[in-house]
Amino acid sequence: MNKKIGILRGINVGGKRKILMADLKLLCEKLGMENVKTYIQSGNLIFNSDKQGFELENALEKGIAQEFGFDVPVIVRTEKELETSINNNSFYDKDVDISQLHLTFLKEKPAKQHIDKVSSLDHEPDKFKIKDKDVFILCEGKYHKSKLSNSFFEKQLKVGATTRNWKTVLKLLELAKN
The missing domain is CATH 3.30.70.1280 (SP0830-like domains)
Structure with a gap:
């Protein structure tokens, strides 16, 4: 199994x-x-x-x-996919406050034209990167005040999404390994 x-x-x-x-x-x-x-x-x-x-x-x-x-x-x-997602987060390093990190899980890989469109929009002060079926988010403030919400990514990327804070993402991998 x-x-x-x-x-x-x-x-x-x-x-x-x-x-x-x-x-x-x-x-x-x-x-x-x-x-x-x-x-x-x-x-x-x-x-x-x-x-x-x-x-x-x-x-x-x-x-x-x-x-x-x-x-x-x-x-x-x-x-393995979750572990790969964690390893792919270029915002995640020893100097970052993990309370600023979030991972939006996408139901499927979005089309390139949707990625290009969302990437051209202004998201400051927050940042994001899309890799395969993941959106890595770095929020300068509180996530609930960010423009980079589930609804935003679902509308722009035309795929289902749900977001977890980085602490939860790490805990899910820890629980999966035990």
């Missing part, structure tokens, strides 16, 4: 689309995932499965809709 990381978008935010992690874990087990762990209430999963990412994304999205009555976008990465 291969280690996978599931990242759900927009649950348990402001009392909306509420899912208890114990209930999410049970749903994952019903869907055939093994050794399921959750991390914090924002919808982070670590589990074992031999299924491919898109199969797991679809199964989780359908299962959540049936079980809880609302749509939740899900992005799945392998342990």
Whole structure:
């Protein structure tokens, strides 16, 4: 069985689309995932499965809709993909305050013309870099005040997205390795 990381978008935010992690874990087990762990209430999963990412994304999205009555976008990465993402972040070095770093996970690799368009827009004081299915963000201030939100990248890149702070990204890899 291969280690996978599931990242759900927009649950348990402001009392909306509420899912208890114990209930999410049970749903994952019903869907055939093994050794399921959750991390914090924002919808982070670590589990074992031999299924491919898109199969797991679809199964989780359908299962959540049936079980809880609302749509939740899900992005799945392998342990190796998450490790590669961490290694690809050129903003991540010993001198940076990791509270300024965020990773926006993209559902799929965006088209070059969309990347070119978003890259030409003014984002100051914040910076970002797109590599494959990841957007690495360096926020000078608070992320919730940045122009570089999930909605911004979904609209500009024409793909689904969800963002995690760097501390969470590192913790997800740590949990996947244990």
